Amino acid sequence: MNTLNTSSSSVDEKTILGHPRGLVILFFTEMWERFSYYGMRGLLIIYLTQHFLMSDESSSVLYGAYGALVYVMTIIGGSLADRYLGARKAVTFGAILLTFGHFGMTFEGDGSRQLLTHDGNQYEIVLDGRGGDARQQIVTEVGSSYINFTESTLEIANPKSVDLAPSIPRDEFTLSVETQEGYLNMLYLSLALIIAGVGFLKANISTIVGSLYGFGDTRRDSGFTIFYMGINIGAFLASLSCGYLGIVHGWKYGFGLAGIGMLLGLAVFLTCHSWLEGRAEPPNPQKLSEKIFMGINIEWMCYLVGLGIIGISMILVMNAELVGGILGPVGIVMFVWLVGYAFTKLEGDERSRMLAAVYFVLAQIPFWALFEQAGSSLNLFTARLVDREILGWSVPGPVFQSLNAGFIFIFAPLVAWLWVWLARRKLNPSTPVKFALGVAMAGLGFLTLVAGMKGTGAVGLTPVIFIFLIYWIHTMGELMVSPVGLSAVTKLAPARVVGMTMGAWFLYSGLSNFLAGVIARATGAETIGGQMTNVAAAKAGYVEVYSQVGFIAIGIALVMLLVSPAVSKMMRGAD
Numbered sequence: 001m002n003t004l005n006t007s008s009s010s011v012d013e014k015t016i017l018g019h020p021r022g023l024v025i026l027f028f029t030e031m032w033e034r035f036s037y038y039g040m041r042g043l044l045i046i047y048l049t050q051h052f053l054m055s056d057e058s059s060s061v062l063y064g065a066y067g068a069l070v071y072v073m074t075i076i077g078g079s080l081a082d083r084y085l086g087a088r089k090a091v092t093f094g095a096i097l098l099t100f101g102h103f104g105m106t107f108e109g110d111g112s113r114q115l116l117t118h119d120g121n122q123y124e125i126v127l128d129g130r131g132g133d134a135r136q137q138i139v140t141e142v143g144s145s146y147i148n149f150t151e152s153t154l155e156i157a158n159p160k161s162v163d164l165a166p167s168i169p170r171d172e173f174t175l176s177v178e179t180q181e182g183y184l185n186m187l188y189l190s191l192a193l194i195i196a197g198v199g200f201l202k203a204n205i206s207t208i209v210g211s212l213y214g215f216g217d218t219r220r221d222s223g224f225t226i227f228y229m230g231i232n233i234g235a236f237l238a239s240l241s242c243g244y245l246g247i248v249h250g251w252k253y254g255f256g257l258a259g260i261g262m263l264l265g266l267a268v269f270l271t272c273h274s275w276l277e278g279r280a281e282p283p284n285p286q287k288l289s290e291k292i293f294m295g296i297n298i299e300w301m302c303y304l305v306g307l308g309i310i311g312i313s314m315i316l317v318m319n320a321e322l323v324g325g326i327l328g329p330v331g332i333v334m335f336v337w338l339v340g341y342a343f344t345k346l347e348g349d350e351r352s353r354m355l356a357a358v359y360f361v362l363a364q365i366p367f368w369a370l371f372e373q374a375g376s377s378l379n380l381f382t383a384r385l386v387d388r389e390i391l392g393w394s395v396p397g398p399v400f401q402s403l404n405a406g407f408i409f410i411f412a413p414l415v416a417w418l419w420v421w422l423a424r425r426k427l428n429p430s431t432p433v434k435f436a437l438g439v440a441m442a443g444l445g446f447l448t449l450v451a452g453m454k455g456t457g458a459v460g461l462t463p464v465i466f467i468f469l470i471y472w473i474h475t476m477g478e479l480m481v482s483p484v485g486l487s488a489v490t491k492l493a494p495a496r497v498v499g500m501t502m503g504a505w506f507l508y509s510g511l512s513n514f515l516a517g518v519i520a521r522a523t524g525a526e527t528i529g530g531q532m533t534n535v536a537a538a539k540a541g542y543v544e545v546y547s548q549v550g551f552i553a554i555g556i557a558l559v560m561l562l563v564s565p566a567v568s569k570m571m572r573g574a575d
Helices: 022-050 056-085 087-104 181-211 220-248 251-276 285-289 298-318 321-345 348-375 377-385 397-424 431-454 465-492 495-522 535-570
Strands: 014-016 112-118 121-128 135-139 144-149 153-156 167-169 173-179 291-293
Touching: 022 056, 022 087, 022 181, 022 220, 022 251, 022 348, 022 377, 022 397, 056 087, 056 181, 056 285, 056 298, 056 321, 056 348, 056 495, 087 181, 087 251, 087 298, 121 144, 181 220, 181 298, 220 251, 220 397, 285 298, 291 298, 298 321, 321 348, 321 495, 348 377, 348 397, 348 431, 348 465, 348 495, 348 535, 377 397, 377 535, 397 465, 431 465, 431 535, 465 495, 495 535
Parallel strands: none
Antiparallel strands: 112 121, 112 173, 121 135, 135 144, 144 153, 153 167
């Protein structure tokens, strides 16, 4: 530990490796929060389809609604922190909600039962294991046997062990699902707790990082880079560990490890928040104690709002289709407000830059709608239709989600260096061009995967190298969209509305996540007992949808390239 004396820091500031020591606390808090979030995220879609036996279509929309609400609720959590709570209290409250939410996911119960009725008798269909390697079994009073569904029949591998015929036509049996409603409601409540928790924590912890550095402090960019690395370390470790435990040993172990991660993050923040040295405190501490309704003060009213967010989020995830119907009109209203503000309240360069900011807020939508397939349709595809054997080990599907974070470790410094190298030679692409390239890469990633699918015939497993390729291509696209877009919006929006503009960024990010769920729904395959019944049809569906979205994304990217000179001009030198 040392002290640093510069023009941009206090004389006696306590530092670690040249940065305010508070950065260490925020690094580990966010690392463990992201560990918990991505650990659960990697398992969620497979859990929905195999444990609760939801269809691919309904689970994809639920996943999309969940992802959308996570982003949208940051607007409320950030606003309450800015006006009343302060970032420290908001982060603490969010971390507590997240801890309860993640541990709630461990109460899995028996989930749902797939029942087959034949000749007046009822039999249960179960999975031997979890993930894409799980095999279907039929269970009778006398024993069990592996089974396989075709378009027209149920084929029984060992009919004598279950006292059934070797083959049963489709029209001679019916299927039904019994669900433990109490455990399903626990799932919905847990997701709602996570949504509210992220809403209070995610935006505000980044705000605290910014508060560590004074105006003009040259360490700021470096500090955010270190913080960003914590995010990716958490995501990388979670996808490997939680994904493996959940698939190989049991859902509750994967979700439980995610909960332990969040508990560690909360413990770090509570134990060492004094290292923040008074930053992130409420803007007006005295105001928090003011009574405003039935003897309830402002601080507790903020927490009650958080509980209200939990209730609303639970209702919405239970009725996932409603989310799109809400976010769509809200998105239109936000667009009208932003454009209206630009034309009625701003003039000259300010107006032009504000309109450019609105462009970037909207231009992110096609990228994230495709990129977020990683946790839904691409996750299911990897588990079911990819040859995942590496060095003799069948790698669980969720583990591959670690590739994104791993590629960021490797390529983010290289991309950052590339922009500097190109800038010195006056060859650095403009921000609108980078955005267009990012969207194009989102489409190119899926077209590359389609090529891999087509190369293995109607029912062949796709080589695992194509999963590495799509994650690499999408990661390179992310590096051209996410940091570039956030930087552009903060530079372009006038200071008095930059918070509202960032709120719009998160709103449209949420809308993108819901659209991702809609796209994933289109890839849905028929399942019985949580497994596909027709590999050829499922694969053909993926080829069709991924081809369409790939070409559409490239088409959108070409339009963005065409308008990029106009957008650059609108930026008025802020590029």
